[in-house]
Amino acid sequence: MSTIRLLVGTKKGAFILTSDGRRKQWTVDGPHFGGWEIYHLKGSPADPDRIYASQTSSWFGQVIQRSDDGGRTWNPPGTKPEDLMGPDGMPKGESNMFLYDTSEKTGQPLTTHQHYDGTQRPWEFKRVWHLEPSLTDPDTVYAGVEDAAIFKSTDGGKTWKELAGLRSAKGQLWQPGAGGMCLHTILLNTGQPDRMFVAISAAGSFRSDDAGQTWRPTNKGLTSKYELPDPDADVGHCVHCIAMHPSRQNTLFMQKHWDVLRSDNGGESWQEISGDLPSDFGFPIAVHAHEPNTIYVVPIKSDSEHYPPEGKLRVYRSKVGGNEWEALTKGRADERLASTRLLREHPARCDGGRSTRPLRHLLRYHRRAGLWFC
């Protein structure tokens, strides 16, 4: 029987849950990095023993951690003396350092983004929201950061270089949302290795067809009435999450601030599929691991009332790619749980590899150490 590994990031540390294919009994290992906020951790599809974690703290800043043994031990990559010293004995680079590209060749001319008051502000690194390991190389990993940008490491997280072309996609018009101007989703696909998608809160979704060198907005069909001066603008839409099934490289699903949407042409255009959801506001969206037309969302009442409709936490599933939804209630931990905080994440992340099956349906409960699986 296959085994399952679930990587869980919380505000109090990281946990690794394992189970067999029946998923009835779980072993919980952790907390790792107790007391540190874990924004994301993800295993390499090319080597399941390689796990990257984004550990962050208002006090001590950003730390990238890496495990090479499935989470038994962790180390910040690039902090050994030999990692930090060049052949001339001078420092050559540092882990956890995310410097925006301001070079003449690739980082110009963009140096600022829009702030809440309409003024331009310089880009300022705050934290890593998302780590996306390469599908084929354990040492290559992408990082989505706040203020929104994408970085790439090809040495296992020791050093990072920005793919600055993303900020050229009208970055001067991006501005932070309430959750910060964060790049929270990165999608890769084995079928089209040069194609990448990212999503940024209060900026939108973007696509690259040249392995991240150049990017363009992919937000046609998104409408943000009352939220943007031009509700159909190219950028500025508050995309909360996008998802894609590996077998359908042109089909994307999106949970926007309001609205659930679908694209069947690689993000060239989007159509709303909110259908009969009780609310189409929400944060996560996920695609079933084996059924590419089965998708999941977690409706939230509204942008001003961040709790589930009727105070009942429910995952909604569509088996037909949207518009027709059903509430999943079997095994729910506590129907009265009104105060629920959800990760700005997929309900689950696929954590592929030899010994793991793709994972599904993780919710994090606020003020309650309970997990619920469907």
Added chain:
Amino acid sequence: MARVILPQHLRTLARVNGEVTLSIAGPVTVDSVLDTLEGQYPMLRGTIRDHTTKRRRPFIRFFACEQDVSHEPTDTPLPTAVASGAEPLLIVGAMAGG
């Protein structure tokens, strides 16, 4: 020999128990203490001060001989008792939030 007491999370990150002792060449200042500390424990780079600007992170404070020296110029010599190792330099995570 200067002594430094780190906050718990940074002790965990650096994998040290108790205080850290450092051999510092030249004047003992916040700069020289942190330069030596980060050289000896590279994983602490960026956690106490910014990687590039070297400015103290906002929620970090420095105490020497029960005095808050966080706002002193970082090249100011620390008290003799700290320089001699009689007293430690405390690096403290500030009380912030709830």
